[in-house]
């Protein structure tokens with residue numbers, strides 16, 4: 184039996200939602216979303232399932248592995264959408280208002296979340312799965328914080344690029360589901376344990392693959408600074424990015440692009456990696472200018488079912504295989 188799809192009634196009018204969003208965007212200095220990491224148990228009627236909303240397709244895949252058919256799981260940011268540029272629609276407010284809990288990546292990735300939660304009246308039902316992960320700072324690589332990114336503006340939000348961090352997500356997901364729905368705690372624990380074993384195997388596989396790349400060629404240039412956690416875990420150096428920021432929304436200056444091309448030539452970088460959800464034009468120009476290969480990867484989203492990366496495990500396998508093929 185598969186997890187049932189969850190449909191929502193558009194109970195909030197467009198006009199009302201827009202007004203609320205505009206008003207609330209103006210005062211986004213509210214308390215952090217992590218205020219209540221593991222909410223109290225929910226009163227579920229007999230046969231009623233826990234209703235969970237996941238922000239990204241990667242969060243949803245992790246939640247599906249832990250919750251399986253014991254939860255009703257919905258997705259907020261549609262598959263194939265860049266999470267940095269996502270803007271919620273009124274149906275999303277209804278979805279969040281109806282959910283028992285919303286699972287998010289956190290670390291400021293979901294800049295839209297706070298006004299959305301305020302509109303839905305559900306501001307205390309969010310669990311940020313990256314809670315507990317040792318975060319990377321922006322350091323000097325960061326442009327001005329993007330509009331609508333009130334949380335952790337100087338931290339790298341792309342925690343999922345390291346499977347070891349996703350093991351933390353699994354832990355947080357299991358604790359959340361078990362706390363909200365203690366009757367199924369045993370099953371959540373068993374599911375989480377089985378999935379963690381697969382992540383553990385994935386981590387060993389990534390290590391074996393990366394070992395095939397000569398150490399001096401483990402150099403990453405990407406469309407924005409997306410693979411910091413992968414780099415930290417498996418010994419890559421991030422030489423630079425087309426957009427030298429933790430978001431895909433900024434624009435590089437001509438000077439920054441010239442400096443990047445110089446860094447690529449100096450370091451002998453072999454490839455420029457671009458996410459499927461962003462415009463590849465600038466990266467293509469940089470690759471041509473420097474005589475390097477342009478390689479497409481999956482970054483902020485999985486693929487639709489049947490695609491190359493329709494699970495998190497396949498997402499990592501696809502990306503690492505492509506990186507190894509380009510750099511070895």
Ligand SMILES: [Zn+2]
Pocket residue numbers: 267341407408409429430431482483
């Ligand atoms: Zn990103």
